[in-house]
Amino acid sequence: MESEKQPLLEAQQLRKVFGGLVAVDDVSVEIQRHTLHSIIGPNGAGKTTLFNMISGVMRPTRGHVIFKGQEITHLPTHQIAHLGIGRSFQITNIFPTLSVLESMRLSAQAMGKDNFRLFQDVDHFKRYLNQAEEIIDLVGLHGKEDASAASLSHGEKRKLEIGIMLASSPELLLLDEPTAGMSSEQVPDLLEIIRKIREMGNKTIVLVEHRMDMVMSISDRITVMHLGNVLAEGNPKEIANTQSVQDAYLGALYGELTEKSEA
Ligand SMILES: Nc1ncnc2c1ncn2[C@@H]1O[C@H](COP(=O)(O)OP(=O)(O)O)[C@@H](O)[C@H]1O
Ligand SMILES: [Mg+2]
Incomplete structure (x- = not known):
């Protein structure tokens, strides 16, 4: 219990x-x-x-x-x-072409309960987007939303990995x-x-x-x-x-x- x-x-x-x-x-x-x-x-x-x-x-x-x-x-x-339980792996190496914003949004969606009805409900979609944007601010990747994971510096990749983990709401x-x-x-x-x-x-x-x-x-x-x-x-x-x-x-x-x- x-x-x-x-x-x-x-x-x-x-x-x-x-x-x-x-x-x-x-x-x-x-x-x-x-x-x-x-x-x-x-x-x-x-x-x-x-x-x-x-x-x-x-x-x-x-x-x-x-x-x-x-x-x-x-x-x-x-x-x-x-x-x-969230664990950071070097996820940036797994999806190198995804942008910072896409990586975070996907991570949020993957853990959401409604991940099989992605586009059915615009509110849900917006919620994940807002959540992703908040986390981008938190990890200091503002301005890098459209950058691909592969193009980030080493330090930025570590921040993105923490962001991806946070987006899954552990x-x-x-x-x-x-x-x-x-x-x-x-x-x-x-x-x-x-x-x-x-x-x-x-x-x-x-x-x-x-x-x-x-x-x-x-x-x-x-x-x-x-x-x-x-x-x-x-x-x-x-x-x-x-x-x-x-x-x-x-x-x-x-x-x-x-x-x-x-x-
Ligand atoms: N997959 C593995 N196979 C064999 N030995 C391992 C494996 N993973 C870790 N070890 C050994 O277990 C011990 C603890 O390693 P590890 O947990 O990585 O320590 P730390 O993270 O504190 O540096 C080390 O002696 C390491 O060599
Ligand atoms: Mg170790």
């Missing part, structure tokens, strides 16, 4: 073994509604595998995924998407390293977009990101993974001050973190 107090998403003892490698080792994590929950950890920690199991891309070796009180562990990806957004491949100058823009989505107030975001300053400034809660396990969980301040996190991960890779959190 669904209730407001219950976590939006629960991973229960999720495990994924590849051959002899335990990529995710009985990980349990709860994502509360309307929060931004980051998952951090060095390369190979199991973050993407965890996302793959939540979104149905991979079957867990064992364990459960519960979304809004419903077990979704063995559902196919499209059903999980329809239930309200309750939960899984963002796996959205700033990957971006130059430092492009990062603040993307951070701002994620902030705005968070401020909409009706979305829940799980963010995998290695830019620590970003994670620390934007997260309500942080889970630290290391070698397939959960090493620590807490709010940004607690995580910054956790010795085991610093030793195993942050200390070595992000030496500047402690200075920043004390400033």
Whole structure:
């Protein structure tokens, strides 16, 4: 049964073994509604595998995924998407010739209940168009409506992918390293977009990101993974001050973190 107090998403003892490698080792994590929950950890920690199991891309070796009180562990990806879990893939590579506006409108329509009667009702059509235009503004692609996905810069493609995901109206957004491949100058823009989505107030975001300053400034809660396990969980301040996190991960890779959190 669904209730407001219950976590939006629960991973229960999720495990994924590849051959002899335990990529995710009985990980349990709860994502509360309307929060931004980051998952951090060095390369190979199991973050993407965890996302793959939540979104149905991979079957867990064992364990459960519960979304809004419903077990979704063995559902196919499209059903999980329809239930309200959005995952950004590099969709811009799949439909390179679609324009920015068309991509967003199609994504909105595909998730709408009336997608088999597209042109029957002009109001519906207009609603999807309005929704697409709002999202184009939100992700900062105003002026690029007619540009093809393929013609966009790398940073703009990442924005379009977030827009396409938003257009499908997910309750939960899984963002796996959205700033990957971006130059430092492009990062603040993307951070701002994620902030705005968070401020909409009706979305829940799980963010995998290695830019620590970003994670620390934007997260309500942080889970630290290391070698397939959960090493620590807490709010940004607690995580910054956790010795085991610093030793195993942050200390070595992000030496500047402690200075920043004390400033
Ligand atoms: N499809 C796969 N087949 C075999 N091993 C995999 C596969 N996907 C991931 N792995 C391994 O699982 C571990 C966790 O990977 P991953 O979830 O991608 O970590 P992260 O996203 O935290 O960098 C790594 O050791 C990786 O090499
Ligand atoms: Mg990864």
